[in-house]
Amino acid sequence: MTDTIDVVGIVGSLRRQSFSRRLALALTAVAPASLKVDLAPIGGLPLYDQDEDADPPAPWREFRERVRRADAVLFVTPEYNRSVPGVLKNAIDVGSRPYGQSAWNGKPCAVVSCSPGSQGAFGANHHLRQSLVFLNMPVMQQPEAYIGGVDKLVDENGKFSNPSTGEFCRGVMASFERWIQTVRGGG
Amino acid sequence: MTDTIDVVGIVGSLRRQSFSRRLALALTAVAPASLKVDLAPIGGLPLYDQDEDADPPAPWREFRERVRRADAVLFVTPEYNRSVPGVLKNAIDVGSRPYGQSAWNGKPCAVVSCSPGSQGAFGANHHLRQSLVFLNMPVMQQPEAYIGGVDKLVDENGKFSNPSTGEFCRGVMASFERWIQTVRGGG
Amino acid sequence: MTDTIDVVGIVGSLRRQSFSRRLALALTAVAPASLKVDLAPIGGLPLYDQDEDADPPAPWREFRERVRRADAVLFVTPEYNRSVPGVLKNAIDVGSRPYGQSAWNGKPCAVVSCSPGSQGAFGANHHLRQSLVFLNMPVMQQPEAYIGGVDKLVDENGKFSNPSTGEFCRGVMASFERWIQTVRGGG
Amino acid sequence: MTDTIDVVGIVGSLRRQSFSRRLALALTAVAPASLKVDLAPIGGLPLYDQDEDADPPAPWREFRERVRRADAVLFVTPEYNRSVPGVLKNAIDVGSRPYGQSAWNGKPCAVVSCSPGSQGAFGANHHLRQSLVFLNMPVMQQPEAYIGGVDKLVDENGKFSNPSTGEFCRGVMASFERWIQTVRGGG
Numbered sequence: 163m164t165d166t167i168d169v170v171g172i173v174g175s176l177r178r179q180s181f182s183r184r185l186a187l188a189l190t191a192v193a194p195a196s197l198k199v200d201l202a203p204i205g206g207l208p209l210y211d212q213d214e215d216a217d218p219p220a221p222w223r224e225f226r227e228r229v230r231r232a233d234a235v236l237f238v239t240p241e242y243n244r245s246v247p248g249v250l251k252n253a254i255d256v257g258s259r260p261y262g263q264s265a266w267n268g269k270p271c272a273v274v275s276c277s278p279g280s281q282g283a284f285g286a287n288h289h290l291r292q293s294l295v296f297l298n299m300p301v302m303q304q305p306e307a308y309i310g311g312v313d314k315l316v317d318e319n320g321k322f323s324n325p326s327t328g329e330f331c332r333g334v335m336a337s338f339e340r341w342i343q344t345v346r347g348g349g
Numbered sequence: 350m351t352d353t354i355d356v357v358g359i360v361g362s363l364r365r366q367s368f369s370r371r372l373a374l375a376l377t378a379v380a381p382a383s384l385k386v387d388l389a390p391i392g393g394l395p396l397y398d399q400d401e402d403a404d405p406p407a408p409w410r411e412f413r414e415r416v417r418r419a420d421a422v423l424f425v426t427p428e429y430n431r432s433v434p435g436v437l438k439n440a441i442d443v444g445s446r447p448y449g450q451s452a453w454n455g456k457p458c459a460v461v462s463c464s465p466g467s468q469g470a471f472g473a474n475h476h477l478r479q480s481l482v483f484l485n486m487p488v489m490q491q492p493e494a495y496i497g498g499v500d501k502l503v504d505e506n507g508k509f510s511n512p513s514t515g516e517f518c519r520g521v522m523a524s525f526e527r528w529i530q531t532v533r534g535g536g
Numbered sequence: 537m538t539d540t541i542d543v544v545g546i547v548g549s550l551r552r553q554s555f556s557r558r559l560a561l562a563l564t565a566v567a568p569a570s571l572k573v574d575l576a577p578i579g580g581l582p583l584y585d586q587d588e589d590a591d592p593p594a595p596w597r598e599f600r601e602r603v604r605r606a607d608a609v610l611f612v613t614p615e616y617n618r619s620v621p622g623v624l625k626n627a628i629d630v631g632s633r634p635y636g637q638s639a640w641n642g643k644p645c646a647v648v649s650c651s652p653g654s655q656g657a658f659g660a661n662h663h664l665r666q667s668l669v670f671l672n673m674p675v676m677q678q679p680e681a682y683i684g685g686v687d688k689l690v691d692e693n694g695k696f697s698n699p700s701t702g703e704f705c706r707g708v709m710a711s712f713e714r715w716i717q718t719v720r721g722g723g
Numbered sequence: 724m725t726d727t728i729d730v731v732g733i734v735g736s737l738r739r740q741s742f743s744r745r746l747a748l749a750l751t752a753v754a755p756a757s758l759k760v761d762l763a764p765i766g767g768l769p770l771y772d773q774d775e776d777a778d779p780p781a782p783w784r785e786f787r788e789r790v791r792r793a794d795a796v797l798f799v800t801p802e803y804n805r806s807v808p809g810v811l812k813n814a815i816d817v818g819s820r821p822y823g824q825s826a827w828n829g830k831p832c833a834v835v836s837c838s839p840g841s842q843g844a845f846g847a848n849h850h851l852r853q854s855l856v857f858l859n860m861p862v863m864q865q866p867e868a869y870i871g872g873v874d875k876l877v878d879e880n881g882k883f884s885n886p887s888t889g890e891f892c893r894g895v896m897a898s899f900e901r902w903i904q905t906v907r908g909g910g
Contacts, residue, residue: 175399176396176397176398176399176400177398177399177400178400180399205396205398207396209363209392209394209396209435209436209439210363210429210434210435210436211363211364211392211436212362212363212364212367213363213364213365242397242438242441242442242445243438243441243442243445243480243483243484244479244480244482244483244662245432245433245438245476245479245480246432246438247397247438247442248396248397248435248436248437248438248439248440248441248442248443249396249397249398249435249439249442250435251429251430251432251433251434251435251438251439252396252435252436252438252439253435254429254430254435255429255430255434255435255436256435258429258430280654280655280656280684281654281655281656281658281682281684282654282655284655284658284659285479285658285662288618288659288853288856289432289476289479291852291853291856292431292432292472292476292849292852293430293431293432294864295431295849295852295864295865295867296430296431296864296867297430297864298864298865299864300861300864301864303855303856303857303858303859303860303861303862304856304859306856306857308655310654310655344905344906344908345905347905347908431849467841467842467843467871468841468842468843468845468869468871469841469842471842471845471846472845472849475666475669475805475846478665478666478669479662479665481677482662482665482677482678482680483677483680484677485677485678486677487674487677488677490668490669490670490671490672490673490674490675491669491672493669493670495842497841497842531718531719531721532718534718534721549773550770550771550772550773550774551772551773551774552774554773579770579772581770583737583766583768583770583809583810583813584737584803584808584809584810585737585738585766585810586736586737586738586741587737587738587739616771616812616815616816616819617812617815617816617819617854617857617858618853618854618856618857619806619807619812619850619853619854620806620812621771621812621816622770622771622809622810622811622812622813622814622815622816622817623770623771623772623809623813623816624809625803625804625806625807625808625809625812625813626770626809626810626812626813627809628803628804628809629803629804629808629809629810630809632803632804659853663806663850663853666805666806666846666850667804667805667806669805670804670805671804
């Protein structure tokens with residue numbers, strides 16, 4: 163019997179019909195049974211302000227608690243202006259504080275980026291990875307997942323409309339499960 | 350007679366006593382007389398959500414209008430988690446939309462980054478520069494300004510407590526004025 | 537009468553039939569008449585070693601001299617392992633030394649990156665731009681040029697096989713000329 | 724009984740008295756007994772050229788073989804022009820080819836960067852990490868190691884002249900051993 167792995171999914175766009183959200187749902191559906199992926203909303207998080215750390219707003223506390231409970235993190239994000247969307251970076255900043263109490267610490271993770279265009283949000287993907295170094299989050303290296311043309315690959319119900327994309331993403335999630343087991347098994 | 354150049358200053362931290370804000374004030378004080386630097390607040394900007402573009406919140410409209418009026422932009426920022434603070438990236442995202450109507454387009458700019466530690470927020474500085482490419486903002490290359498140990502170099506009234514840092518920053522602002530003139534004079 | 541602008545072209549791949557070389561030739565052919573683009577070979581440059589600076593190898597001296605004579609620089613590069621090819625980075629390093637005598641200093645430049653895949657060497661393009669900050673090379677921000685699928689867009693004689701790519705690249709070179717004029721006209 | 728772990732060390736500078744080489748030696752001396760670190764020279768590697776893949780130069784073959792034999796990789800590098808030195812990037816490119824036969828694949832690694840200045844080669848450190856994603860090399864996230872002021876911290880015999888730097892680096896190497904065990908233990 164395999165234990166269930168609690169994966170918190172963070173989606174980098176607030177738009178209701180966002181491609182990233184659809185893709186996150188589609189990834190969830192093709193994940194190995196042991197991975198329970200649950201999306202944590204980030205749109206209600208007030209902008210990070212260190213002056214609030216002494217008495218943090220309730221949404222910060224809840225988000226930090228949700229991340230802390232998770233065994234692993236799945237980031238699914240578009241690119242805004244060649245980098246991580248502000249809304250996603252704010253969630254990362256909120257989760258990382260107060261100093262010394264980061265909720266992200268040590269959690270294995272994966273990054274999937276997407277765009278309607280051909281580049282699949284390469285810039286956002288790698289900027290996010292630079293933050294993961296500081297956050298001490300062991301990140302899966304391969305397969306890299308830059309999903310270009312996402313608007314044609316995932317439908318509005320979060321189903322893959324393209325079988326080969328579905329197979330690729332099934333492989334991404336299977337690798338992610340192995341990566342999580344590797345990181346957890348160690349030490 | 351020289352025309353006044355309207356520079357909007359964007360500070361990447363909301364903390365009231367933030368080192369970036371102090372540094373922005375100190376930079377303003379040593380700028381050439383032709384540069385009128387005015388800080389635009391970004392803490393009241395709701396998180397960017399494309400669904401709101403049809404009827405944008407008032408703070409978005411005001412911020413976009415403020416940026417649009419400016420001749421140039423000065424970014425002063427700390428580093429959060431090896432990248433641009435979410436609060437600053439959100440302001441960039443808000444100013445860049447709706448698609449095709451970016452308020453940042455074509456404006457010459459400079460980036461000054463700072464940290465209490467020794468690295469001067471190098472990671473934030475260069476991630477921000479990647480966004481500036483997409484935003485079509487000609488950015489001053491030299492002098493680079495990574496102000497490490499900023500807590501000891503600028504006091505709480507926004508005065509340089511270290512004369513050589515003051516001289517360095519005076520040079521940064523003088524170069525910035527020349528850069529703005531170069532970009533505006535051309536074409 | 538317009539002066540001729542001497543542009544040195546640097547190609548980031550040594551392969552004889554490299555797509556970057558073909559693309560560089562194709563870009564040259566659609567450049568405004570005022571731009572004289574001339575490719576400088578970099579395959580014969582010994583690896584940079586500071587111990588050789590006292591008595592530099594002839595290929596280093598000739599390359600530095602060639603760059604120093606140029607009015608502007610056009611980089612055309614593939615991506616190797618998500619970054620700038622070592623061969624191109626070595627040329628940059630060689631041209632930047634000895635310390636304080638960089639041949640690149642102040643020269644306006646443009647970056648065109650390409651790949652057979654869809655991403656057009658985004659990673660190489662932006663890593664190169666990070667070096668350009670230190671080298672004090674004012675770089676054209678827009679249009680960005682990530683030429684994906686380059687194997688199908690440029691033939692082995694360096695002609696565009698796709699008219700719309702040809703038009704896009706003609707626009708890139710026209711913008712590059714304006715950028716050079718802007719930077720030279722200033723100050 | 725613990726098995727010996729064969730770590731190949733790659734130093735990003737060719738200068739005989741390079742600080743990176745001294746630091747690599749110093750790191751070797753404070754590594755756990757199980758880690759056998761052996762520096763592989765990269766100065767004799769001809770610049771990568773895909774046309775040579777059919778009949779590769781002997782130094783390429785030997786380098787690829789050396790990397791292939793290793794259990795793990797330690798990179799110690801300066802920063803040249805805000806990025807990875809060309810000489811180091813060339814070694815990475817050589818080791819990664821021919822396509823599909825990368826010698827680096829799957830090997831756990833660590834990155835230590837250094838500079839005489841205060842920033843400790845942050846830019847080189849993170850550009851290198853972007854390549855490691857593609858190379859499928861699980862990289863240690865923490866502790867990050869940016870050794871600023873390295874000229875005063877390590878002497879010409881590769882001994883730490885500063886005890887606290889020595890302790891920090893001993894911790895880096897101990898964490899690296901645990902990271903290697905984690906990655907090897909998994910799967």
